[in-house]
Amino acid sequence: MTVIALAAGGTAGHIEPAIACAKAIKDLDSQSQVFIIGTDKGLEKDIVPRRGIELSIIPATPFPRKINLALFSLPFRYLAAQRIAKKLLIDKKVDCVIGFGAYASLPVYMAARRLKIPVVIHEGNKKAGLANYLGSKFADEVFQMFPESITGAKTVGMPLRKEITNLNVNENKIFAYQVFGLDPARKTLLVFGGSQGSQTINRALVGALPELKDLNIQIIHAIGSKNIVDESTRNFDFYHPISYIEKMELAYAVADLVISRAGAMTIAEQTVLGIPAIYVPFAVGNGEQTKNVSALIAAGGGILIADNEVSSSAISELVSRLILNPAKLQQMSQVSASQGLRDADIKVAQSALALARGHK
Known part of the structure; x- marks a missing residue:
């Protein structure tokens, strides 16, 4: 053996x-x-x-x-x-x-x-x-x-897990909408900050909700298992905070745009599936996450925003510019998929x- x-x-x-x-x-x-x-x-x-x-x-x-x-x-x-x-x-x-x-x-x-x-x-x-x-x-x-x-x-x-590499987005979309309680008629923004969540991204997104509510979109937000849902967000029915996403493949199946960190695993999953993303590299160490995503950003498969530049206004501006622009999302998706192995x-x-x- x-x-x-x-x-x-x-x-x-x-x-x-x-x-x-x-x-x-x-x-x-x-x-x-x-x-x-x-x-x-x-x-x-x-x-x-x-x-x-x-x-x-x-x-x-x-x-x-x-x-x-x-x-x-x-x-x-x-x-x-x-x-x-x-x-x-x-x-x-x-x-x-x-x-x-x-x-x-x-x-x-x-x-x-x-x-x-x-x-x-x-x-x-x-x-x-x-x-x-x-x-x-x-x-x-x-x-x-x-x-x-x-x-x-x-x-x-x-x-990567087979649940990711073998994911058939079209076959799983309807089920995924049901799992997350989403409206199939709306564009979906998926936001997460790694397994522990990201306070920087969390604060900026919550602050951007008043500006995003008129876009007719919906948001899945993995806030991190140790973080608490901001009470002010209960007024926004298009916002769906979750401590941790157990089946990330289902979240990817409905995501039209992602905001995430730039860990190698995250980049690999999103490029294999051709998902356009706004990347916020974690500002620790020697800039490993920025190095990880640099080639993808240069090719046009994603947008980079530095951790110290993340704000509610920046999130609102980028999401508004991208998620309602099908041609831009398609272009980013094609470039992203071309780099996935x-x-x-x-x-x-x-x-x-x-x-x-x-x-x-």
């Missing part, structure tokens, strides 16, 4: 591709065994078991951004995580490791290297993170979503299975 470990954790942007590849491996080889290695600090502790995939835990070893005690203890914590990862790989007789970056991955990469277990890496961001950059130096095969993230890597797009999950899974069989 072939055993493949997938190392991922932290955010949905790392976890969802791992889950997609795990399912692709099982589709290609039903006798194979897959499990995900993560930490108890990230979203994986909830998402992975809920999707019916085994999760094994190693200690989290994030790299401190400031000089503090955590920085000095990092080597010891990292070595402890690597020892636990090594024991996991031995105990489960792992034949191949697939990694998706973040701090759960590097100890697993290094443990696999010491055990001479093949390593496959997928980099989802335009600028590779530290774990994948280091791991790519000895990995057996490296894939990437964006060209030029890692020298020599194969550009395949992002591994499918089957990354299959390509990564095929590579891992081939390497795993060669390892036996």
